[in-house]
Amino acid sequence: MTTLKPIFILNGPNLNRLGKREPEIYGHTTLAEVEAMCRAAAGEHPVRFHQSNIEGEIINWVHEAIDGGAGIIINPAAFTFTSIAILDALKMFNGPIIELHISNIHRREAYYHNSLVSKVATAVIAGLGAKGYGFAVEAMKDLLGR
Numbered sequence: 488m489t490t491l492k493p494i495f496i497l498n499g500p501n502l503n504r505l506g507k508r509e510p511e512i513y514g515h516t517t518l519a520e521v522e523a524m525c526r527a528a529a530g531e532h533p534v535r536f537h538q539s540n541i542e543g544e545i546i547n548w549v550h551e552a553i554d555g556g557a558g559i560i561i562n563p564a565a566f567t568f569t570s571i572a573i574l575d576a577l578k579m580f581n582g583p584i585i586e587l588h589i590s591n592i593h594r595r596e597a598y599y600h601n602s603l604v605s606k607v608a609t610a611v612i613a614g615l616g617a618k619g620y621g622f623a624v625e626a627m628k629d630l631l632g633r
């Protein structure tokens with residue numbers, strides 16, 4: 488029996504408040520519900536689901552993925568546009584990377600337009616709401632060949 492490597496699902500700053508503020512942009516789904524949706528979509532595939540408001544913690548989880556993850560789904564939130572450190576860490580990862588945003592960042596203010604993470608992402612999902620996470624897990628399983 489082969490052991491499946493986990494899919495890492497990483498979430499950046501303020502996403503722990505999901506479903507509690509600005510529902511007109513981010514919807515009513517909480518991060519706990521997003522996690523449940525991801526685990527249901529992953530099925531047998533192991534998932535490491537994390538959120539942090541601290542850049543270094545996200546970098547450490549990318550390092551864990553480098554050492555033993557199959558793929559990374561990342562919603563870096565505001566770090567999308569600012570963090571060369573997260574970009575550098577993601578560059579070291581050899582598997583597929585899906586960048587995910589709940590909102591369509593390109594319809595929003597200009598400071599949401601230039602994603603650094605897109606420079607290394609295999610694919611980008613934006614604007615599908617919290618359901619985008621489920622689609623991202625399905626897409627990741629497809630990219631991983633199962």
Ligand code: CA2
Pocket residue numbers: 500501502503504505506507508509513562563564565567587588589590591592599
């Ligand atoms: O649409 C997304 O998923 C974003 O990554 C969310 C970020 C924003 O900086 C991105 O550019 C687009 C902001 C997350 C803020 O989280 C909130 C959570 C609940 C209520 C309000 C904000």
